[in-house]
Amino acid sequence: MCPQDPNVWTMNLKELSEKLRLSQTTISRALNGYPEVSETTRKRVIAAAMRYDYRPNGNAARLATGRSMAIGHVIPVSSEHEVVNPIFSEFVAGAGEVYALNGYSMQLSVVPDDRQVIAYRAMAYSRVVDGLIVHVPQAHDFRIDMLNEIGLPFVVHGRDPGEPAPYSWLDVDNTGAFRRATEYLLSAGHRRIALINGRETTGFAIRRQKGYEMALRDHGITPDRSLMRFGEMMETYGHEAVSELMQTINPPTAFLVSSIIPAIGARRALADLGLEPGRDISIVIHDDDLSYLRNTGDPPMFTATRSSIRSAGRRSAELLLDIIRQPQRGPVQELWDVEFVVGQSTGPAPAETRSQ
Amino acid sequence: MCPQDPNVWTMNLKELSEKLRLSQTTISRALNGYPEVSETTRKRVIAAAMRYDYRPNGNAARLATGRSMAIGHVIPVSSEHEVVNPIFSEFVAGAGEVYALNGYSMQLSVVPDDRQVIAYRAMAYSRVVDGLIVHVPQAHDFRIDMLNEIGLPFVVHGRDPGEPAPYSWLDVDNTGAFRRATEYLLSAGHRRIALINGRETTGFAIRRQKGYEMALRDHGITPDRSLMRFGEMMETYGHEAVSELMQTINPPTAFLVSSIIPAIGARRALADLGLEPGRDISIVIHDDDLSYLRNTGDPPMFTATRSSIRSAGRRSAELLLDIIRQPQRGPVQELWDVEFVVGQSTGPAPAETRSQ
DNA sequence: CCGATCTTCCAAAGCGCTTTGGATCAGACT
DNA sequence: AGTCTGATCCAAAGCGCTTTGGAAGATCGG
Secondary structure: OOOOOOOOOOOHHHHHHHHOOOOOHHHHHHHEEEEOOOOHHHHHHHHHHHHHOOOOOOHHHHHHHHHOEEEEEEEEOOHHHHHHHHHHHHHHHHHHHHHHOOOEEEEEEEEEEHHHHHHHHHHHHOOOEEEEEOOOOOOHHHHHHHHHHHHOOEEEEEOOOOOOOOOEEEEEEEHOOOOOOOOHHOOOOOEEEEEEEOOEEHHHHHHHHHHHHHHHHHOOOOOHHHHHHEEEOOOOHHHHHHHHHOOOOOOOEEEOOHHHHHHHHHHHHHHHHOOOEEEOEEEEEEEOOOOOOOOOEEEEEEEEEEEOHHHHHHHHHHHHHHHOOOOOOOOOEEEOOOOOOOOOOOOOOOHHHHHH | OOOOOOOOOOHHHHHHHHHHHOHHHHHHHOOOOOOOOHHHHHHHHHHHHHHHOOOOHHHHHHHOOOOEEEEEEEEOOOOOOOOHHHHHHHHHHHHHHHHHHHOEEEEEEEEEEHHHHHHHHHHOOOOOEEEEEEEOEOOOOOOOOOOHHHHOOOOEEOOOOOOOOOOEEEOOOHHHHHHOOOOOHHHHHOOEEEEEOOOOEHHHHHHHHHHHHHHHHOOOOOOOOOEEEOOOOHHHHHHHHHHHHHOOOOOOOOOOOOHHEEEEEEEEOOOOOOOOOOOOEEEEEOOOOOOOOOOEEEEOEEEEEEOOOHHHHHHHHHHHHHHHHHHHOOOOEEEOOOOEOOHHHHHHHHEHHHOO
16 A cells, blocks of 8 residues: 555655755755754755745654654543533643644543543553643542653643642642632621532542631631532533522522532522522632633622633643753642632622521 | 653564564554454564553654544634634534544644634644644635645535535534524514624624524515624623613614523623513524533523534544545535524513514 | 465565764865 | 865664565465
8 A cells, every 4th residue: 555645745855855956954954944054055945845835744753853742631521421621622722822832733632531541641652742731630640640650741730639749730729719719708797608619539629628618617617518519510510509509498698619600500590599699699709711701890790719721721831841841850830829809799698697 | 862752761663573573564463453463473462562561653653654643623712802712622522532432633723813724734734634624614715725725634614605615514504593593583573683693704604694684584674784793702792792782772672692602691781681581582592502501401591593513523523534534535515404492581572672 | 295375474665754973165274 | 285174965874663575384185
């Protein structure tokens, strides 16, 4: 068999070198900006390359250099709900910008979340990527150990809540954020505050719960498991969680919601009951600043702890590229503070529950 | 310089062949399932490969075969709003499933929408992908001509509303869907129906507008440009568009909204005015069936034309892989019908405007 | 027991780049 | 004139796989 490509055809280096009566070396160097070639021939080469529409074969270059100029991302699809968390697209958009600026491309693998390790392993070992971003670390995450062992550069978005093995990560201060948010509600007189959290095993959710419980305990309140929910970031999840909680004998007067998506469901559930956030009940969200779903308004519609996930994507990519360029440097870490903004969705606790 | 990889190291084919005292040929064939090798040696090879953790170098394989086993997607970021359309992540998730099932990977390029052509060209010519998916075709789309010229397999999600050049596409019947939706509102007595559409240049938006106008004309209504809005798929866009339209002297009694995201903004704008969809005013949306933002309920919260974007991603990927496997076959096309579901967000037109 | 036919394996030639280790030549300096 | 030094350029050796075109060895009918 001929190596396929029935139609696609572009000139290769050898042919171009014959046309130009120059060696392949010179052409390669001219095009890649090496100094060993005179400016006049460089110009000549570039002109010819344009004229004949010569493009180096990426796979050959990758093999020759040992660099793939690509970064891998594994996007898990919740096997339970078939949901792909919308924060990924936003994070990936941020990271993608940085890759593009630096001549890197991005390799995506969309896999059911229970098959993630396989996907990471495949990417790492096939050497088609020079580095990886690890998304949504869990407690005692396999992937971190595996990648450390392989020795492939990687950056974790978030932190393994387990033991602090040395690895590079970028995270927001989830504990601090949710502690702050809870304190805000407490100081407004709320005592029954529900937490509509993310999936229970994720590092994010664990830290957020911790911050929430710390604030409660500081005020002498024992965290009540029945006021906490864990789940996938879906609108319906927020709707269900809030609907259920509002049907209990002693419903919460305030909600802490892990993202704007379930918060929209939460708002809908409250609207079903004729309750208006900010007047009858309070909502604080964590706002990832999704580009298509902004917490806008003046004041913003939701009181929120805010941290741009897109910026996190950008910065994670930068860190990763730095690590790739300077592998000798040890792990880098970056913890981001979270902005707290007061919006329209919070108010004082109703008097009767307040005195309770 | 050594071809980098300071840490990462896995055994290569040559070394494994020496260990096994077999030729590289035999090992390659054994691992790739060719019949010219006995079952006993195949077992031996596989066992050794596992033991020594041998993984073929992907870039070498790609160069040798001429196949990259990768599909490219170019995701545009609106340079105006910095928005990445959330339907992409859903489409890509669907396509990604199919790629994974067939041993393909996905290469993503996130670029400002005005630099798309460059990104497509780079992907196509560097031969690091075996095919491409073209997203959001515009009228007289450059990319289609370019890819046809290059001869790289591709599938367009949507159709160029310009001249019907021969190319492969998968589309939903946007015209039919919006015609149907408009007719539904007309038959409920609505006469002033607003269209909150997508970006004006996109094939989707053009076809939807066409369907909307056809239905209006069928009922003797001249389409009114002042009732149409075009914009990025953002929550705030829906909010602004509806707020503005409701402030006019003769506001619409029904809205046709291009996606659930702006529809949420629309609903918020109406809530600001104390209006309840289904009772005071009507909304019909086009529902892409986003996994994290489902139009659920019984009946669903929004009356909608529904078509799963995830399924479209899956199917587009299948079509593309078929084309790659059988390049001699001509372009394939697939037009999907759209489901129409009546939900809670529509009702009869208010009496006063009805008689108007 | 011998040629024919499978079966099983191998040596070697790519794939299209990058990079090493010179070679060549002009100009500068003794 | 002879040597040295940069400035240019080149031939050839990889990178690690796949695939071609045989070559042995085993099997078998006659």
